[in-house]
Amino acid sequence: MKHIFVALFILLGFANVAHAAATDPLKYLPVQDGGRTKPLETLARETLQLVYGKQSYRGPDGKSRPALEIVMTWMLVPTYWDTQKIVEINHRGLKDSLNLNHDDKYFTPAELFANTRLVLVMQELASFRETKKKLDPYMQAAQRLESQLATYSAAKQGQAFHVAPPKPLAPAQPDAPNPHAGTATGAPKPIAAGENVAPPPTMPMMPMMAGGASARWLAANELEGELKDSFAAMARAFVHALPSDGTQAPATDPVQAKADLQKAVDDFKAKAQAQNPDAYPSETSISVEVHYDSFHPFMWAWICYLLAAVLIAVAWQTSRGALMKAGWLFAVSAFVLHVYGFGLRVYLTGRPPVSNMYESVVWVSFGVMVFAMIFEILNKKKFILLAGCAIATLCLIVGDLAPTILDQSIQPLQPVLRSNMWLTVHVLTITLSYSAFFLAWGLGNIGLFFILRGEKPTDERPRTFSHSIYRAVQVGVVLLAAGTILGGVWADYSWGRFWGWDPKETWAFIALMGYLAVLHARLTGWCQNFGMMAFAVIAFNLVLMAWYGVNFVLGAGLHAYGFGAGGVEYVGAFVALDLIYVGYVTYVKTERERLAATSA
């Protein structure tokens, strides 16, 4: 038992040591981006994710380099990066439009900016936007390219790095007319009068943006005086701290370079904070976010869940108690990491962690584990915990593997969702019901496997499976009914409409109907042990539709703030394979029963 603990801690400890680098102090520099303050590390990761599609860069030499190094050197050594293949384009049609080679995935900024077709594609995008229609995948790819190039250019010129809050203005009259705004309400865009007058700014200056806590921070290229010098000194220290490429001896000792950089960063932070102490984030929140980014608790959680699932599976088949205990240990460790990750995220966002698809995937897997552990303790069947760990592994791996579909970044919330009480109660209840159905799905799939292996639905094992599924479905139905109703009450309270047949609520209703049909069919005798297992798998597709399909397939309705794109082919293939599996098992079982009946 002790060995396992030791192994676990060595594993976790390794994670932190592995990434220690001389450039680390710069990770903690607060920047303003996307409506909040965050560490430079987070901004660099998100930027590289957008442009390159990954959070680390693998150069021509085959070495993997962290996002911070890459994105900062875009600004510091732009001429080098212009000719490196760092812009990811996946859409084949877009590559066709740009006359790019199909087989390539990455392109250099220089070749894209020089591409004569790029202007045409961007015009196409602009005129498509004017129709206000939903963007199709091609247009989405064009839009991504537009923001990739804009982000790259902004990073190159230092505009992407909003590093210091502006000095607060003298308290202005709140009702005073805004001197920066146009002359009259709804006036058309003015023509610049004469050459010495700058064209109108594209982003108007809002009163609250000129000072105060929500003001736009100064970008690296807008700094003046002391701040500018301090930033330059910090950039120099950063360059010194960069790891050498191996061809020449390092200019400075890494430990010294790190200390120098730390000093330079501290100096800049002190100066930036002095500009407007109220607007500057706390050291703790920045450190927590850097830790959250680099430690990645959910990755360690799925590794532990996976180990737990393997151990429990072996323990179940071989009936070894020690292995089951080890399985439990890993499952609980994974769960602790899972909760720890949540804790960090809730601390950073200040809201329940269910405001986008990624968070809901992580949360649902958490719920699955809660139910699996409770059911396991009550029933001691082993396979319940196995199903829970397997599903949690699946969810967290999907969350890690598909960052373009399940956006991991922390984004500002729509005004209507900024009600923690309602968001917590409604969404958490609904997603917990998804967890219960997910567990029933996992149990169904495992149970069908035993039918496939020749067990009769009336045998002991399928009966216990069927019974556990029945319990999970019951819990799910109560939670889904309550959650849907709570959603109605929230909608009634906030919009004055209890039920509006919005696709999201309609699909929650359909899923509820589906499981109610299963529960009632069980009473009629239509749905026995085998039926429970098969329907637990089939009916889960309704949950998938409510959870994923409405946002990603249907893409309509009031819940538009959760909408995204992509992954339909993977989810579709997964669902199809699962249904084929159910169909095959049904076929095998019916054939077997037919043979038994004729031979008897």
Added chain:
Amino acid sequence: MAKKDFNLLKFLASLKLAVIVIVALGAMTAWGTFVEARYNDAEAASKIVYNSPLMYALMAVFAINLIAVMVDRWPWRERHIGFVLAHIGLLLLMLGAGLTKWTGVDGSMTIGLGEQGKQIIVGETDLTLYSSLDASRYTKIDDREVDFFRNPPTEQKPYVLMMPQGSLKVLKYYPYALRDQKIVESGDEKTGAGLRFQIQNQFVNQTEWLLQPSPQRFATKDFGPAQLILGPADQVDPARNSIVIIPKSETELSYEVHSARDPKNVKKGVVKAGDTIQTGWMGALVVRVLKYIPHAKEQVTFAETESSTPLTSAAILVEYQQSEGAKPSQHWIAVNSMLKLFSDQAVYILAYANRRLPLDFNIKLEKFNVGRYQGTMTASSYESLVNVSDKVGTQTISMNEPLKHRGFTFYQSSFQEDEQGRPTASVFSVNRDPGRWVKYLGCLLIVFGSIHLFYFKRKTRVKPSPAAEYPVAP
């Protein structure tokens, strides 16, 4: 006979019927979500699916099934508590939904900053006809509710409106249509000129139409510090750069260029289509005359689109015939707009609009506050400060915090802003819902009922009854 009735109750109360109805409800509403996605319009799904006769019929069967099964289980015992509560809850929920649907009000209200709101706009559409003999006092002569979405008129079966003289027919209805506006030759001496022009300097390159309402009046196009005037302007603001263009003949226009910097120096000349006017100001701004129509009118047409976008609206094509034998004229009207029609004796106004329900109190929007996420234009919160005419003090309506007044509830829905990002109007949804508490009671019963149902089962299921598991294979 008695035996047959008994069987009917058994059938209506059967679990098998329940399963069928539940599956049918799920399938039906699933279809609804695809209809909504197809048209990108919740209203379409509501009319085609959720409020269709088929859906109502299904609901009725569901209700009958729920009642029948409770009758069938009579007399109820303790183990029936959960089952009865859940089923009564469902019936109450349906009853409450019906009350909301048939007796409630669900509409919206848009109030400009500093303005008063007096009426609620609801989903129903009306066709209203007004007539006037002197073009100033109008009397309503016809007012009827129309639902062209459900009953679209066609050229073969038009929707006919009776008039004192002449006739009015609705020939076409497009649920989603894009407005297309053209300036064409009117062939009428009483109409003004139309001018298509381009303005260009190093910052701007814009092509626009200007239409003079009549030969005696003028039309203006503003470009920030400059303006272009078509027609005889009474006075030109000396503080602004102005170009005044006046139709001279069938092909020529005379122009005057006024400079704000040098008001006394007025440049004059004559142009025709294809010529340019050098202004000499604002980065050597050039005005090019692209097309000149001496007598022009605006022609509005609508093109049908497959689905709804923020730019589309519903539109109808109306045919008006002044009197029998007269040449009919055709006009497009978008929803929430009106059309003026002339006969020899009278002027008519035909309005096609969402119904407006007057309130017996006013709401004035005093102030609108938008909070933004730092460094962005993304709204983080918004709230309206309003004064209600028969309530003392300023009220705040914000997201998740509505205002209740005299049976109506006002919810912050969204807002409109100008190009500078300053709010200009606040949009509220307004409703009155007499079914609310019935629905809430129903929900409560459903939740408690189902918890009891499953909890009770758990207690009895410690020893499963032999009947609970059927033998699967013989």
